[in-house]
Amino acid sequence: MALRVLFLMLSAFPASCLAVAAPISPDAVPLLAFKSACADPAAALVSWTEASDPCSDRWRGITCRKPSPSPPPSSPPRVRRVVLEGLRLGGDAGAVAALAGLPMLSFLSLKNNSFTGSLGDVDFSTLAPHLKLLYLSGNGFSGRFPESVLRLRHLRRLDLSGNRLTCTIPPEIGHRLPSLLTLHLARNSLVGPLPASLGAMARLAKLNVSGNHLQGRIPKRLAAVFPASSFTGNPELCGAPLRRRCNEQLHMVYGGGGSGADTSHQPKRGRRRSNDRWMVAMIMAAVGAAVASLVAAALCGVLWLKNKKPERPRASSRTSSMAREETVRFDGCCVEFDVCTLMRGAAEMLGKGATATTYRVAMGGDNVIVDDASVVEEGKAGEVVVVKRMRRREGATREDERRKRKLAREMGTWRHANVVSLRAFYASADELLLVFDYVPNGSLHSLLHENRGPARVPLEWQTRLKLAQDAAQGLAYLHGVSGGKLAHRHLTSSNILVDAGGNARVSDFALLQLLVPAPAADEAAQKQDVHAFGVVLLEILTGRSPEDGNVDLALWARTVVREEWNLGGVRRGAAAEQGRRGGRDGGAPPCGAAVRRRRPRRAAEDGGGGQDDRGHQGQGEQEEQVLGVAVAGWPLLRVIPFHLGGHH
Incomplete structure (x- = not known):
């Protein structure tokens, strides 16, 4: 196979061209070798010529990109994508092997064409450093599952459905392809059991092995994650989620015996199998008679209940829909x-x-x-x-x-x-x-609490107040549009997202109510949302995350207000701060040491960056400034009234 591919690659250029100059892109040689090995009745690859370049001349189905990071200016772009879908291309697996000479390839799709031959003869391992997407479905590839695919350690999506693959699925596939997100092997002729290693693929989100000849019980981990449609069309697969119970005795009767049995005992074995079949038939007949009797008795009971109870309106059309x-x-x-x-x-x-x-x-x-x-x-x-x-x-x-x-x-x-x-x-x-x-800019939680290094730029107060007001308006709308019947039930700063325009947007509202069965209705659920929003406001004002330490954020705020602060004092603190900024001296209410221990270490996100008690700005004084400046935006809290003390 390797010599054949080399011959195809060399035959793609005349000897004079090889002697004079190399092609502009180093990837032109394997691509032209692929073209020469293909049947192209629709002339889909007419733009692929020796006199052109696959990247600068935009060959059909080819996408290029310069290597990263920081490639030198002289380095040519490399082919990253080959997408030739539904172009009536044909040829054997040798053509696909030519594409293995593209070392930077990350996406290969030849689905819905007419390629044939054994994929087991193709060495995909040269594509291992970069290949993430491999689509070869809807062709006529045959042979066993290609072992070299198991070397593609970065592969995310694999689609080999609609071919003629035979033999078994490699038992180690789940351990060799840990990054796989989707695996499609439907409509082949694969046999044997489903590998248990598939259940170890934590990232696997889509699996389809329907329409094969797989056998045995579906592994429990797969049955718990994937629907029945992933396994249908395999008559000898059994167990959940299929409605086919596993009968170990019948499996032994029909599936026993190895392929290398002694042929000298075939007549006796044939008679024994015949007797076994008669025995199974008799057992099935007896079971059938018993089931028929039970069904008849059940029908009689249903008719009796129907005559005794009033008839309920039918819902067959609704349930079937x-x-x-x-x-x-x-x-x-x-x-x-x-x-x-x-x-x-x-x-x-x-x-x-x-x-x-x-x-x-x-x-x-x-x-x-x-x-x-x-x-x-x-x-x-x-x-x-x-x-x-x-x-x-x-x-x-x-x-x-x-x-x-x-x-x-x-x-x-x-x-x-x-x-x-x-x-x-x-x-x-x-x-x-x-x-x-x-929503591209992440969550309010990430803006407030992530990346606390020395280069961090804290959120300005106007930005904080705008995000708080946006979230309040969104929550008020959702409470109103749902008629008071629905609630978020899990409102946190992680569920308040920030869009490209800097606007806050509430997400996941009523998501818990979509669970089947849904949580029980609770009249206080919207009040719980309001309380949760109050905690979010405290995060915005103090910069402290509810997950920091073991102190409840609402309890801490109530303690501070009750023991030390009052609204007038806070306003005086705000006026003092404004006086200092205008060149006037001002004071702030003193902070008790006992209360100071209960405060968060960093107020307004980066309070810890201030000086100690001997410096220009103490921790307690900075906290006073934080709450004092926040009072300027206090009216926004009236958009949704909240109670830190609980729900009323």
Whole structure:
């Protein structure tokens, strides 16, 4: 195979060209070798010529980028993406092997073409340093699962579905590809058990092995995470989430015996199997008769109860509709959105909680490559959204599913400048996908508490007050638009996001109510939101995180107000601060040592940067200034009244 690839690469250029000069881009040679090995009836690769350059002349399906970081000016761009989808290209696996000569390749897609041959003959290991996305679905590749793919340690997405792969899935796949987010092996001819190592892939968000000949019990970890649609079309797979119980005895009868058995005993073995089949048939007949008797008795009981009790209105059409998949888009949403588009998009897991797993997904346009630090554009980028994936919980009823979808529809109508909007949702019997606006500048919590190094620039007071007022308006809108029936139930500074315009936007409102079954209704839930918002205001005023230390932030504030501060004193402190800034001397109320010990070490985020008691500015005096300056914005607290002491 290696000699054949070398021959193809050498034959791509005349000898005179090789002797005179090298191509502008070092990646032109393997690309032209790929072209010469392909059947191209539609002339899709007509722009790939020896006289042109794949990067500067924009060959079809090719995207280039200079190496990073800080490449020298003389270094040429390198090919990063080869996307040739649905172009009627053909040829054997040797053509794909030619593309293995692109060392900087991070995205390869040849799906929906007519390539054939054994993928096991292709050495993908040369692409290991950079390849993250590999799509070879919808071709005619055959042979066993390519072992060299297991060397692609940075691979995020692998799609080999719709081919003719045989043999087993490598048992070590889960340990060799720890970064994998999606694995599609559907519609092949794979056999054997599902590897237990797949359950160890913590980042795996999408798995599809349907339409194969896999056997045995589905590992418990996979059954707990993925829906039944991931495993359907494998007649010999059993266990949850499939509605097919594992019968160990029948498995031994039909699956026993090795392939290398002694042929001298075939007649006896045939008679023994015949007797076993008769025995199984008799047992099944007896079981069938017993089941028929039970069904008849149950029908009689149902008829008796029906005559005795009043007939309830039928809900068959409603319940059957709840079992169907449903995609709903709201005003202003991406027109091309469907669940397939969503799953094809490049995703980065942002977090995984008890209620949902959150991803950042680039939809539409060309695919986007997910690097470790950020989403990097490669060609035409799609719209970036946030997707929250919620699994159906045990104990959910049809009514729960109906209520969940109704609430999701209501959430999609909420539109406010200080609320993160729900753009669309996808619902099925197994999961709910919620598509929200992507808010790029992080959360209020990160702005207040992260990156406390010496180069940190604290938030100005006007910025703090604006973010507080924005969040208050967003929460007030949500409480009003829901008619007082819904609440956030988990409002923190982490759920208040900051958009590109510097506006605060409340996220995850009523998300807990989408759980199936939902938490019990509580009339005081909105009051709890108001109390939680008061704690957020204390974070903004003091710069202290509720997670710092063991002191309750609301309790600390009440202690300070009760033992030392009063509104007049705070105002005098503010006036004194303004006097000092104007060149006039002023004082501030003294601070008791006992109270000072209960205060946060850093007020207004960087209070710890002040001098000690012997310096120009003591800790207690700085805290007085913080609360004094904050009084100038105190009227904003009346937007939503709150009580630090609890809920009334």
